[in-house]
Amino acid sequence: MKQKKLILIYGKVVQPVLKGMSAIYFSNGTWKETARVKRVVEVTEEHIKFETDRIRYCIEFQKDEAGALLVAA
Numbered sequence: 001m002k003q004k005k006l007i008l009i010y011g012k013v014v015q016p017v018l019k020g021m022s023a024i025y026f027s028n029g030t031w032k033e034t035a036r037v038k039r040v041v042e043v044t045e046e047h048i049k050f051e052t053d054r055i056r057y058c059i060e061f062q063k064d065e066a067g068a069l070l071v072a073a
Contacts, residue, residue, distance in 0.1 A: 006056045013059055017043075017050055025059055 011027030023034045034052050041049040047060045 004051065004054060004056045006058070008058045008060070010060045012061065013048055017048060023050060023057070027059075 009025075009027045011025050013026075014024040017023045017037055017040055019037050019040060021037060023037055025032055025034075034057065035054070036052060037050050038053060039051045041051065041056075043049075045061070047058055049056070049058045051057070
């Protein structure tokens, strides 16, 4: 059996992610849509893991939108 490709990204997901529907997520300034979700593996406050026919996704939710370091003046 061929192993599925794993995609690990930081972003936001349009909720809910449902089996049989495409998942829509925002990452790196772009909205993207997956193929139909085959299985939702895990949902926490920090991330969501789900699978399509060919790909396993782990989307980590960003705590800090800017992702910038604070520098003391």
